Amino acid sequence: MGPRSRVRLAKCQMLGTGFFVLLLGLSVATMAAFTHFGDQFAVISHASLERNPYQAMDHWAFYVGISLAGLLSLGATLSAVATVREAQCLMAGGFLCFALVFLVLVQVAFWRLRNPTQVEDAMLDIYDLVYDQAVRNPSSARWQELAAIQDTFLCCGKTSPFGILGSAEANLCQGKEAARQDCLQSIGSFLRTHGNITSTLTSIGLVLMVYAMLLSAFLWLAIRSGCGLDRKGRYALTSRNHGCQPQEPSLFRRAQGGPASQDPSEAKAFVHHWGPTGHLDGPPRLQG
Template identity: 45%
Template sequence: MGQKCRWVQAAKCQLLVASLFVMLLGLSIAILAVITYYEKRFIVISEVSLETNLIRTFHSLVLYAGICLSSILTIAAVLSIVATWRDMKSALAVGFFCFAVVFCASVQVAYWTITNSTEAEDAMMDVYDFVYEEVRSSSSSNRSQELLTIHETFLCCGKKLLFEEASHIESETCQSETTGTTNEDCLQEIHIFLKKHMRFVTVLMIITTIIVVYGMILTSFLCFSVHFNNSLDRKDKYILAGR
């Protein structure tokens, strides 16, 4: 019996520590979602007026998904801490459920960022290509301003493969203030930016998955321990009453 108590106490201590890490992860995910939402390079692409601008949908979805995941992680951490101190089986069960939800979501996000991260990159490049071709084929001041804004934000200038063919576009939409970076290919800059961003998201999701799995193991173990102890207490009371 003493050995079981030591195992339970060790699990409680580990769950408390894990809950603190879960809170930090929740905060990190919320910060990442906010940073992504207010990142100028995402904003400038999402604000391009297109009927099917997938980046606009992706931009909003990231914020809502990040806030939801952060909230669920925080709730799971708080419930785990309360349940650890008071041996509340119901709180442990709800905490396990929250961890399970985050586990499914984080696995899905990590899988998507590893296998389908090029979809966001292709969508951003498609938007840039559309604006660039619109400026080439017409003299729309609105499109020229959008292209100029993209160049200023990404510190790039046009597409290298088309420099000779459409050099007038670069001269009109690339500012001299960005000297030294205006020769950078915008498609390459978009690729580099998204690669770094997705790498950070993938690492954060992998860490979240590991911590959440550990939390699921601890909460399930403690939930069964509390249930087992309550069953023993009721059995002892029944035997004592029978005597």
């Protein structure tokens, strides 16, 4: 396989990789919006507690996700345009976007490995606080917040570690709500599914970024060296002395200048031939 074939293959792979990077950016933006505006997360984030540890995580995850989605879209666009136009600067910009996304994803993966249950613990702590305050004072606003959380997760109450429930806890789940799952288990199961999706997107993003950086680096070197590209030739403008006018064909000068630019003898013969009134006087006679 020659250099031209290798470069063409790399271009095709770069365009395909850019398409998948755009899909990844759309997925990351969707996950960030769902994490911030989804009912399951919003009902926990909006709990009116003196200290809500999940709010800081929620804002951090949303801004990081939107930033990653923007960088992914920008990198895919720059690399695609650079591949088509064989632009060296645009290809370098795409490589820089991919490198930044790779660094951020490495940090996210490292945080997930060190704190796999941090988000789950924060949300469960908030539910415990709302549950305890609502059970102690059923007439407070906490009871409405507890009902909103349980309706959102389709759960009811939580299992007592001692197996004994108070009167308010016993009356909390009645009728159809008694068949619902324990809220601690329901919230934990939902967050584990959400965490698995996040980990999958992070792993796919790391692989795509490594591959995109390798392709963009190879194409940048190919564009810089001009080896194997599809350019038909090189063109250069020749310098011209100041004040010199380019020569034009005599026929073009006559058409542009009219009779005034003709030779005087030719003009005189022309007038004698056609006459002063524009009628033909006879065959033209040359003047001696």
